Amino acid sequence: MNLLVTGSSGLIGSEVCRHFAASEWQIHGIDNNQRALFFGPQGDTRWNQQRLATDLGPAFTHHELDIRNREGVLALLASLRPDAIVHAAAQPSHDRAADIPFEDFETNATGTLNLLEAARRACPEAPFVHLSTNKVYGDRPNTLPLTETETRWDYASPDLANGIDENFPIDQSKHSLFGASKTAADILVQEYGRYFDMPTCCLRGGCLTGPAHSGVELHGFLSYLVKCNIEEREYKIFGYKGKQVRDNIHATDVARFIAAFIATPRCAEVYNLGGGRANSCSILEAFLIAGSFTGKPQKFTLLDQPRSGDHICYISNLAKARAHYPGWDITISLEETIRQIAESWSNR
Secondary structure: OEEEEEOOOOHHHHHHHHHHHOOOOEEEEEOOOHHHHHHOHHHOOHHHHHHHHHHHHHHEEEEOOOOOOHHHHHHHHHHHOOOEEEEOOOOOOOOHHHOOHHHHHHHHHHHHHHHHHHHHHHOOOOOEEEEEEHHHHOOHHHHOOEEEOOOOEEEOOHHHOOOEOOOOOOOOOOOHHHHHHHHHHHHHHHHHHHHHOOOEEEEEEOEEEOOOOOOEOOEOHHHHHHHHHHOOOOEEEEOHHHOOEEEEEEHHHHHHHHHHHHHOOOOOEEEEEOOOHHHEEEHHHHHHHHHHHHOOOOOEEEEOOOOOOOOOEOOEOOHHHHHHOOOOOOOOOHHHHHHHHHHHHHHO
16 A cells, blocks of 8 residues: 655655655655745754654665755655655645735745645545644634633633633634635645545644654744753743644654544545544643753743734634544543643753
């Protein structure tokens, strides 16, 4: 069985490669280290590419290809005709997109279209899993009534105790240019599923994280926060008193859900996929957990101005994912995730 993984040197892509290689799939990874161009040397993922090649050996084949290269993508899929596709490549930064709007849209939207059309022509029966984002909901979550505690914001309504589900509206909100390009890709993946009856799904991620994350200030909040703690560097908090909340899911649990979907695919599905309430934390709470492993207090500066369109509180409702795939659930706690991230940064 052949699996094609885009963004194979990144956090989710590399974890997916490892997960499926352990099940004796042949892995074909697409990556051109575009992250280093987006974020500079700190975003470089060649180290992860090299680690995959070493660890997986002949089970892994690297393809140096930009997903914006339409003819290259069409030719590769026509040649491979993979049994499944996991599309994790992206320009991933909410903030960076405003500085590089063409590169952002061409990577996130046009690159996704290139892959979908190549899959339709070469292997329309292959499950196509797209790593989308909760930013498709724009800043609409900020319109929900909230309560403030000592360390976090939370939903005021008991109906939202388990978080935001897939029926939450995406219109009439500020998405950021990143959110807009990812929404375009999300809708395309759904449309190819419905229009061409292809087995596709969009995973609207919360904070996807883990020890293989090359977190930077503009993307990868938890990884970057832990790195700052270890290196005793100042962390800048952008607004909301540091009480803004994210739900964090380990890349291993993401890969496990992807495997469940590929084993029993559905047509044009959408899932909110994060850590849920149990794995949620505010920035202030993350400081304390990281410090419990490193023994270091976090140096930080609190700025009044939040990032444009940033979520005050976002927790993924996992009910649909659990109902459709009852053999899947979160297996790695927030505390264990942060411990692994701290260990990884210490050993790099």
